[in-house]
Amino acid sequence: MTAMNRLADITDVLGQQLGATGIAARVELLRAVDMIRSHCARATLYCAAGLLFDDPRDREACIAGIGRAMPGAHAGVRLLSGDEVEPGIDPVALAWLRDTVADMPDSIAQMGHFVAAVSDLAKAFANETCKPDDVREVTRFAAGAFNEHFAKLVNRLSEHLHSDRIVRRATANQTGADARTALREISEISRNVGLIAINASIEAAHVGEQGRGFAVIATEIRELSEKIEQANTRVQAQVDALIHQVIDD
Template structure:
């Protein structure tokens, strides 16, 4: 052996050509001998071995090339299984591994893209929420300032209301006292009116008496005039009688003087009586006016008394209302204080919300960065998505996604599409006779993803108050129970392929088209997306 160095890619040649030299050496010896028949047989055998070994080497080269592609992350490379020979199983396994890993990577790519979209949406929403929280904080601060002013104002109003109630109490007391005084005045004026009426009657009686006296004085005046005439006649007769009538003349003269004096006194009395009558008449007229004024005054005082009574009633009402206002103002002050505390609490909560919004924003950035990292890691592998999609289109999918399965909610649709892919993947593994362990892993993945999907749906039901939540949860529980039963049967090695796939297809299509459409209409009408 001159050298033991084997270059990369030639190791297979060293392994194959070493036995060939050993086989050809006896052939050389045989050719030099006379046993040419045996030599020909050996030559034929050597040729057969050469062609078989050459084919083996070619297949090993394909396997080596496939290994290099897989090692370099190129999952699009496929081996030709028709001419694989003894390596058919290995070639099929390598091709299947490439396809399976390609499906997984394509799913991860889709999930990564969706994560980036969701992270971007969350970031946008959190930014909007942050602006809203900042505006809420600003408005809350303004409300707190206004509420503080309102508390001060309400406190002042409460103080003024208390003072008003106190003043109303004083006014009520004064009004009641005034009403009592007015009542006494009414009584006094009533008494005065009665006395004025009595005085009027006395003055009228006095006027009547003066009229009577005037008649008597007039009679006396007439008697005095007659006496004066008689005395004059007596004096004339006495003068005729001469000496005999002198004494009678003296008497007649005295009588005449007395009649004269009586007449003069009567005239003076008549003047006094006339003046007295005139004064009495004026007194009667004044008393009549006083009676009218007294009556009007009594009426006005009575009306004033009634008005004062109404004022007392109104003052009492005002007093009651003032007390009610004072009580309400105190309650309003207490409520305003409580509202002020709540606004302060809202301000603190707004600050916390702003902090949590920032954390949400940071979390969305982290999710976005992680999705970018996943995308960067997936760039390590090369997958011919167009070829893979074309192969899928050419193959018969067990369940096909179409518009009839679209319920109008993007995230739910995405999860349903993933469920359809898992069901199709399970159908493919069963159709292509994958091992039991591979089937068990796919079934477990289907169970886990279904549980996660149901949990997401039920969270939406709780958030938006879906009225049929209980019935839908019951359907979820029944399905999970049935799938778990199938999982146990698969683990026991039972042949449930046809039964399981028929069940999954029936449930998936019927459940989406009926039950899920029902809740989708409700959730969309209540603001879900």
């Protein structure tokens, strides 16, 4: 398979989300696993429907539908069981997918067996050697072993995805709380420095000419304190925005 073909079938799986990162990429990969089921179901349905049609144009339409469905199914299996980086897919998310199901070789194998069985069925249909019993055999496999192992895979991935999101949310919230505490401390220090500077200015005024130099320094300190407070407010807004972005990602 050429690099362009590989990119095409991955695009078929991930649709407009190709290039997603972070939690969005993991969601799209979970959807890609689900495409194994849905794409194979589409291909099998086309084979079954094709057996009912006599018009060559209907048969050609079914073959075209099978051709559109199967690349996504093959891509889904490759994402689960492969060991190569896929073009356009976040490598961190892909590693998460494979690591999460690494201890489920039987379930991954059943995905491959199902796609292979549907592929054989599609070839038989294209060669006009497909029989109703062939369709029944595939559908029985889909309702039995495939469905059992597919549910295990999807449940495992969904649990990890949910757990990761909870951890990310908790970490983000804790980080935000720590940042806000630090910012409040900075604000408190800044206000205290400002009060000291004001008091120093008052004392310098009482001294008169001899305190003029000290008054200038006190004024600069007070202005610095005000700038720190203004910067603190901006940083607080930026921290809040960043935390929301991490949680919602």
